[in-house]
Amino acid sequence: MVVVGSVAYDGVETPHGKIDRMLGGSCTYVALSASFFTAPKIVAVVGDDFAAEDSELLAGRGIDLTGLERVPGKTFFWAGKYSPDMNDRETLVTDLNVFADFDPKLPEAYRSSPYVLLGNIQPGLQKSVRSQMDGSQRIVGGDTMNYWIADFREQLLATIAEWDFLLINDGEARMLSGEYNLKKAAAKILDMGPSTLVIKRGEHGAILWRRDGHFMAPGYLLRDVFDPTGAGDCFAGGFMGYLAGQGIDFHADRVDHNEIRRAVIYGSVMGSYCCERFGVERFRTLTRAEIDGRFEEFQEFTAF
Secondary structure (H helix, E strand, C coil), X not given: CEEECCCEEEEEEECCEXXXXXXXXXXXXXXXXXXXXXXXXXXXXXXXXXCHHHHXXXXXXXXXXXXXXXXXXXXXXXXXXXCCCCCCEEEEEEECHHHHHCCXXXXXXXXXXXXXXXXXXXXXXXXXXXXHCCCCCCEEEEECCHXXXXXXXXXXXXXXXXXXXXXXXXXXXXXXXXXXXXXXXXXXXXXXXXXXXXXXXXXXXXXXXXXXXXXXXXXXXCCCCCCCCCHHHHHHHHHHHHHHHHCCCCCCCCCCHHHHHHHHHHHHHHHHHHCCCCCCHHHHCCCHHHHHHHHHHHHHHHCX
C-alpha cells in the first residue's frame, strides 16, 4: 500500500498539556495506522533535521522508507492549540520548509502497488502520483480539505474523477457538493467519480456512501481525549489498511460490502486509539489484539 503525504513535526497544546515538538504529518499517521493491517510504503520529504529515532519508529512498524526523500533544510512544522472541548483548533505556526517544494516521485518498486492512498496535498500532485502508477491498482483514493476545494476546485474535480474513494469530513462534503443535506451532498459527490465516499463526522462517527446505500458508524466514546491531531488520518489508514489486508478490489465484478463496512469500523478504532495519547505515542505500544478487541466492542454496542 503506497501512502503519499506529509511527514512533519508538530507542536500541540490541548487541555491535557503541551508538546513543543513531536512526530506528525498525514503520511506518518496513515502509515502507522495501516501498518497493523498491511505493509505501507511512504512517499514524502523531510529535512536533514529528521531524527534517526523517528525513522526507526516507522521502519520498526514495517513501513518501507524507500520513498522518503531527505533534502537539506528543515522538516515541515505545524503548531496548533485546541479549544477546551477540543472541537476547534487554532493554527499558530505553519512552516512548510522542505515540503514547499515537494514533488512526489514514486520509486519503480512502488508503481505496481495495488493500493494507493493520496494524503491531503495539492490536487495536481495527487494527480501526478496517480499517473505514475502502472494502472493495475485495485483501489486508489484519498482526501482533501477546504483550501483545495475553494481555490483549486477544477483541478480537484479532475483529480478525484480518477479515484475509487474519497474521505472527507461533513463540512468539506457540504462545501464540495454545495448541498447542506448530507444525503444530497453524497449523491452529488458520487457523481463526480468515486464509487465510494466516507464522510467523517469527528466524535459522531462516520458514514459510508455507495450508490446502492449507506452505512452509519458511531464514534467510540473515550474517557479522555488527549490529542485529536491525526485522528482523521488514522481513520484513513485503518480503513484502507484493512481493505488492503483483505485484498479487496473495487473493480471486481462483485465487492463484499460487509468488508467495506468493517473497514469503516477499523478506521474508527484506529482514530480512537490515536486520541488516547499525544501524537503517535499510542502506536508505540498498541497491539493488534487491542485493535481487534475494540472492533468487537463496536459489534457489541451496535448490535440490536
